[in-house]
Amino acid sequence: MPDRDDKFVQLVRENDARLRKICRVYADDVEAQRDLYQEILVELWRSFSSFEGNAQPSTWLYRVALNTALSHDRSRAVRDEATLDPDHPVWADGVNRPDERLDRDEKLDRLYTAIDRLDDVDKALVMMYLDEKSYREMADVLGLSESHVGVKLHRVKNKLASWLEETPA
């Protein structure tokens, strides 16, 4: 396997959980999450030549994944190309379905529900905050200044904290 392929596989494996979280935040149901996940994989591959050697892996990955997620409903043709048949063996063979997993943790559901109340850009900010990214990295991903990120994040954290403290229904 060529070196480039190895690097790509390694990058995807190391960031698999991060990608799944992005999909869960930006796509409503399991099918949409799977579509988005596959589309992000393809876009990561298509952009991979720009990554090699000159970017922070997580910054680069966040950019591609968030840009793909935010453009999800404005690139139907690309998504059609990127979508594997749901019954394709690579998704079905011995693998637990996402819906088995999605309801697994009630607390996690509460967290995702709270994130879902934010607007699309604030969702990105909160994910990076929960992922312990620095202001510099958040600014690089979104294309904002660090001070702008600081102000936005402060406001978003306040909102999220108040929602998380609400008694669950």
Added chain:
Amino acid sequence: MNLNDAKDLWASEQDSDTPSMSARSLSDDELLRFVKEKAAAFDRRLWRRDLLESIAAVAVFLFFGWILLRDPSWWTRSGALLLMAGSAYVFWRLRRARTRYAAPSLDRPVAEVLRTERTKVEEQIQLLNTVLWWYLAPITLGALLIVVGSNGWTWRALIQAALVLFVAGALYLLNQRGRRCTYEPRREKLTRLLEEVEENTA
């Protein structure tokens, strides 16, 4: 739950060993085959679209060029000339619209990608707003001249001319529907996202 709990919870999800919708369910070879096949299919689709557009433009040009050289009627020859010029202009205009602003590279910052994408969508809206003048008018006028040149000022010509105008009207309405239903909502969404990114937080 407070924000620190949320951070712990968020981090713990990474350690989950439950396989799910993800590359975990694919072997290395399957993962690479999937992304390579889909990326290649996307490139092929763009290449086919460009090829078909080029073939259509050349076919129209050759067909009406042949009419221009062969037909004795000046009405028909003027129409053919207008159609050739019109189709060449349409081909150039569509290509220019596509290449004027490079497609946003998804590894750029989010705000930059949104801005580029919105510029491209605005270009599409502008094209559709003016489609009557740069696309439909020269081609319809060329077709009407050919109708008159082929039939003279007859009832048959009148019926054919009405048909040409009906098709042109339908194309105009379809284009305006595409603008209203596809591109304007897209522009609104992009504008909303940009406002979310760039909102004044002072």
